[in-house]
Structures are given as C-alpha cells and as structure tokens.
Amino acid sequence: MVTKAKTNPGGWNRIVLLGPQRRKPTLAEAVAEHIGPRGMLAAITAGWEEREDEDQELSDHLGGRVRNLRIHARVEQIFERDPKLFEAMQRRHHRLRYLQDLYRRRLGHMLDSAREFMRLEDPEDEGEKLLLDEQREDAMGAIRRLDEQHLAAIAGVHARFRENHRIPDRKSIVHHKEELRTILGDAAGLCIAGGHVAVLLNRVRLFDLLELWPDRPLFAWSAGAMILADRTVVFHDTPPQGPGNAEVLEVGLGAFHGVIPLPHARKRLKLDDPLRVKLFARRFAPHACIALDDETGVTWNGKRWIGRAGTEILTVDGTLDPARKR
C-alpha cells in the first residue's frame, strides 16, 4: 500500500496515475485492465497547448476509441467571444505570479534554514540532540505553514475570481459545459495527458470538469496527474538557474488527497541525495510523494492506493521505498 486510505471527495472508485507515456506507454494496458476493450475514451490534451489536436499517437495507442474534448481550443473560442473574461483571467494570472514571487522569497530562506539544521551533526549529548531536533521540526513546520498559507491565498484569488465573474454560470462557458457533460456522459473513461501544468489546470478548472464527470475510471499522467491532486507541486533539483526549490504552485482539482505525484522524478530530483529526499518527504507529509517514472503508476481502487511494480515513494528517512506490487 502506498499510502493510507484517504477520503476521495469525488467519490470515484478508480483513479489511475501513470508515469510519462512518451517512451514506454502503459495507458492502453491500464485501460484494458480497468475498462476493457469497448467504450469511448474522452481525452484532455490541453497541456499540449497549440498542439492539442495532435493526438493521433494517443488515439492509435488506445485503438482509435478516443474523443478529444478540445479543452484548449474551447477556451481560445471563449476568449475570442468574451474578451472581458480573457482580461480578467490575465489579471488573475498576473496576481498569481506576484503571489508566487512573494512566496518564493520567503520559501528560499526557510528551506536554507531547514537544510542547515538537517546538515548539522547530531550532538552526543542527548539533551542537546533533543534541542536540535526541536529546531529541525520547527523549521520544517514553518515551511509547512508557509505552504498552507500560500495555498489559502491562491484559493482566495480563485474564489474571488469565480464569484466576481460568475464563472459557474457565465454564458460564454455554460454551453461548452453542456456539450462536455454530454460527451463525458457517453465516455467509459477519461484520460488526462501532461504538458504545461498551469495551462492545463486553468483550462480544465474553467469548466468545473470534475463536477461533470460520472463515477468512471480516470487515467492521468505527468501534468495530468499533478492537477488532480489537492495541491500542485512543481519541482526540479538541478535547474540551470536558481536554487531548485520545490514550490506549491496551485490548488489542485482535489480529485484525491494524500498523494503528490512526481512525474519524471528520476530526471528532475536527486533521488540519491538522502537529505533532499528527506526534506521533500517531510515537508509534504502526511502526503505521500510518489515518483512517477516510465512504466510506473498508482491506482486508487476506491479504498486505497496500490502501486505498480517499480513505483517508488519518497520517505521521511531520505530513502525510496518500493510501493507494494499488485
């Protein structure tokens, strides 16, 4: 078991999070297992942006049963017809970027402090060790509190935006929602591909897509998996510029709680550095940080998460634990 059973607010019985699909696709296998050979599959490839409709490879992989929801193109249409909404979204975008910048400034100092405490050698004296451990835990707690404050601030921006611009029943959006509801009603499963995580999340959220989705299997990989979590965490330990501090970027769609998907973890994270792994896992605990690399994945079966062979989880000890095989 990858993580303890958590409540699933969507109430779905089947969520399948997969590793990247470009080189070694496993989606068809997962679809066969959870849906079988028949039934239309709705697809979201909005993260591919202007290449959204270049889904032939995906369709071929799934035997031609894909119907692309064209979320990216729909939003482009909405922007054309509803320029006020476009402007409002631009303003929200700038505000969120500003908020992220403010958060980043505080986060860097806090992570430096937490790393410094973690690197300190444990004193021989038990009493001193207790004091150091308290400081370590406090430094970590401060980061967790900052992450939570940041999430709350982001949620506030979104809530005001939804209310001020009457997103749930805005005319330019509503008829798309009805079309999407019809398509999704006929779909046996929904596949959400990766790509640009913020573009994908913002466009999917505009349609409250998960509210339209009946209780059928949901497949997602890379950025697609990231947006379904209750928080979207972006990460890279060795970027060419900057310190490489993982950041809470967004409030996710909340299809599940308790798991933070980390696509391309082997490429993006220094998983052989126990201090970095420990810091990452402790910071986001009790969430389980799951490394989603090629041919890995986890499935929510309505009661608990189950990992594919080879799937690993970052532990608070700084190691990687294999998720249980099925």
Add this chain to the structure above:
Amino acid sequence: MLAIRRLEKNGPPRPAEIEGFLGAHEFPLIEGRTVTFAFQGEADEVHLRHWIYGLGSTQAFERISGTNLWYLVFEIPEESRVEYKLEVVIGDQHRLIRDPLNPNVARDPYGANSVVHAHGYEVPEWSFEHQDVRRGKLREHVIASDVFGDKRPVSVYLPARFRENRRYPLLVVHDGSDYIRFSRLKDTLDNLIERLEIPAMIVAFIDSPARLQEYAADDRHADFLNKELVPLLEETYPLVAEPSARGLLGASFGAIASLHAAWRNPGFFGRLLLQSGSFAFTDIGDHDRGPLFDPVVEFMNTFREDPGRPSEKLFQSCGTYESMIYYNRSMVPLFQSTGMDVRFVEARDGHNWENWRDRLREGLSWLFPGPLWMVYE
C-alpha cells in the same frame, strides 16, 4: 610522490620501465592539481606552447638523462581546460605538433590543438548528440543584402515540433558555422529545448566573408542585422516581435558586432550573449593590438563615453587564461551602469570555441528561460 618522480628516483629508467610508465597512465597525467606532460622521442628541445595569458607562452620540458623521455610538470587549477601544442626542436627545425600521447583534441577554424582537462573539468553532456532527443532542422536561405551589395547565406534553425501557429523567440548567431561545428550549438539547442531549459526558439546562424572587418563595429553589419536580416526573418517565420524575444550571440569580434548592433539600435535586441568580447579600449595613447583593432578600439572608446542602454539583459563570459579577461572585467560595471541586467561569468579556459561551448547552457537559459518548472510531458 608524483608518478614521474617515482620513475626517475633510482636513476635513469630502462626502456621497459619507460614503456610501462607510459602504458600505465593517461597523458597528460593529472595528479591532484599537478599535470605532467610527457613526450617520447629524439629531440634537442621540447616545449609546451599554449595560450595562457600571463604564463610564458612556452614552457621547456626536461629530459630524463640517458633516455628519450621528456616531461614537464606544472600546477593547474581545478576545472581548468588548456589547449596546447608541443614544439619539438631538432637542430634548427621547430615542429609544432599535437601531443602524440593525448587523444583529446579541440578543433577550431585553424586546425586542432591538444587539450588537457584539469581535475574537476568535464565536457558538458548537454553538448553531446543524444539519440532520444528530438532534433531541430536547419533551413538554408540566401539573403540579398543592399547594405553589403551581395548575397549572404543564413542557416535558420527550426526547433523540433516547430509549428507555424506558434510564435518563437529569435537568436542571431555570429560566426554561425563555427558555433555549430566547434561549439556544438545545434546539439546544445536540441538538448536544452528538449529539457525545457530554454524555450523552443528560432536561431539564425550567419557568417561573414570578411569578419575581421565587418564584425569590427562596422555600421554596415549593424544595419544588415537591424534593417535587413531581422525584418526579413520576422516576415518569414512566426517570431515574437519584441525585444525580450530577440537576441544576439557572438564571441570575440562577434561579441563586438553584437554589442555594436545593439548600441546602434538601442532596445531592439533585448538579449545579448557576449563571449570573450574583444572589448579593447584605451584610456590614454594608442593600443598595441594591431590595425585590425583600430575600429574596435575607436568604438569601445566611444561606447564607454556614451553607452546608452543597448539592451535589457546581457550575459557576458570570458576565460581567465585569455588576454581579454581584463577588458571584460573592466566592462562589467560600465554595462551595469547602463541599467541592463548583467551577468558575468569567468571560466578557467582560453579564447577558444570549447570555452564558448561550455558557457552556452548558463547563458542561454538565463537570457531565455525555458518552461522547465511548468511542463511535465
């Protein structure tokens, strides 16, 4: 004790011991901060010829008496990269050769040099061709130039997955063919774009038939870039026509050409990547760099008096083993005073194409940050 000292500590080694010594090590032999060069053969003298500014340009090898083994030991700072040749003297004949014991070679437009990599230096893997990386394509154009009154070839790099319905930043590269051939710029672009460290971008590789004149702060070249090349590219390709998405790259005189073109049309090119710029100037009297530098020095002196704000962001790099390091260091505060966002990077290397290759990732990703944090495919 150094390996060479162990070899000679009991007197002249026998031929078999020398063969064993040479066979047991890679040369030049790096031991901590010490490098040992070796040469085996008949000669009257052997010298190391290098281009490290501040160090005598020739260093004499010693011969282990009674043998044909020559060696030279010196300290080399960590992460250094040094190009060199051996000068073998027999009678009045002086032959410059690559080090026969060293397989590492650095090529440039004039041929090739041997190269020694100090402890801590590694050829960046992002400059290699990787099989699983999507590749961009080069599309050849010939541009009729009114400014020059001739036709100019331009190679235009289109990134993998290029789409007409998307807009791209533009980078114009001076000495483009050499950057591709000797600094592996095309492979570097493919890799950095694939890794999302820079955005998918369009890159125009240009060459000059007379670079020492045209790149030496020649108004015609600046006009060619500003009035002919870039407008034509913006008509032909889907480019983001904004300064922040328009950059110039050049090394040595190519850096002068880039700075001069940006200075002539301030704000048009929002990104400059200047490597080992030949920023020679004078405070008093004449310069001593020969007549080719006359227009360069004249421009730099004028620029120092009236720099304006040529660009928004400038990434500047230089090797600490090249004579231009002092000019480059001197220019940093002046560049900063213009209001440009300036980053200056030094490396323990010389005035050569592999130094310029090794700084590309840092420079490009700073000037044109990619969507690394946002895209998870």
